[in-house]
Amino acid sequence: MRLSRYFLPLLKETPSDATVASHRYMLRAGMMKQNSAGIYTWLPLGHKVLKKIEQIVREEQNKAGAIEMLMPTIQSADLWKETGRFDAYGPEMLRITDRHDREMLYGPTNEDMITDVFRSFVRSYKDLPKMLYHIQWKFRDERRPRFGVMRGREFLMKDTYSFDLTEEDAVKSYYKMFTAYLNTFARLGIKAVPMKADTGPIGGDLSHEFVILAESGESEVFCHRDLVEMAPPGDVDFDGDLSHIFNQRTALYAATEEMHNADEFAKIPADKQLSARGIEVGHIFYFGDKYSAPMKATVMDSDGKPQVAMMGSYGIGVSRLVGGIIEASHDENGIIWPKSVAPFGAGVLNLKPGHEEADKVSEQIYQKLVVAGVDPLLDDEKGSIGVKFSRMDLIGLPYQIAVGPRGLKEGQVEVKDRATGEKQNMTPEAAIDFVAKAFA
């Protein structure tokens, strides 16, 4: 993409109503625009990151054996009345009536609807287990939206639902998602720690939150320090036994504020005790027959008797992750994107558009990076050098290649690693090679 043809409305000054880093930078970097409290337009740069995160989440779900589908945002109140949640959910749920005065709602979650899908089509225990998911916009009319996309009212969420014949089998599904989440967050370039969590209004008795540590986190969390640096499982057989992965993590103390036990925490060696602020980016629940029982979602077991399906649900806040990743990865100059989710792989800065050699070399580098699949952004705008560098720092692409007359006299361009700040001079060919290899 050429900057001169892109749509990147940057803000030089920080909007006064943005107080946390991710909110400030998302506005300043032209990633989004607020429409009303907790509701945002995703501008091209932000949309690109959102879609990259979504795709990684999708790929890891598919690896774990979950099957993608898509349920609507607007739901009929009927299903919610069956489970009793229409009354239980409270004002956080946005209720709508259509032209015929039918009660509708903008879905805050989809347990009721997926359970209806399941009971409509699944008859036999032989069809189990099943894990179904979708990535869809949700709406929760939060009492207090804040921190940009970190607590928006409209948000994009991946929610998976598992169906099993027995609790024992359901726990296996839980382990699959637990494992998939560890890999997902690792690929996104963040360190998310699974923590024992309160099940909240969704109910159930087995639940973990995946939390990234950041000063701006909304809640206090406590864990063993080793959990933060623990390597992800990587390639595993999702049909095999995954309990060791779960047990390895849960053997060490980790809990959110609601589940915190100070006595247990105190047993951790002092240098391994970690109490910090955390951002919840994923939450998994096992809740048994909470929805399947009232909705009569049953399958025939091997004895020909109907059995209520045992369910779990597994959410990842995709839009929240955009903010969460920035909270975990930024500096005073702007965002530092992990390579896997960066909106563009590298920025090519033509420091002097109109200068024959600078035009030619920056264009060549750009073209070759396109072919190499790096998806570069070419800054071909006229303007001062300082503006160019600070703009690239702000939007946080992993690499910057600066091409200007001064360096070209020596046959050199400057490659900067955004994360480390390290700069090296090299030939244009070497720069292309260096950046292409980083994304190989």
Added chain:
RNA sequence: CGGGGCGUAGCGCAGCCUGGUAGCGCAUCUGUUUUGGGAACAGAGGGUCGCAAGUUCGAAUCUUGCCGCCCCGACCA
């Protein structure tokens, strides 16, 4: 939902206390000169001061109501 704050040009703000025809910086547009880390000069455009009612000869300014947004807390992907 309790407490606090804010709404004046695209963005950031001053003006309000003490009423008198709306200002600064940045951005934008034109021209000239610049150019290796947020350039300089000259000129130009851009506002029903959140909305409504009231007080007044006169309201951005005082009064009342409403709307919107932010922050802290309690609750949540």
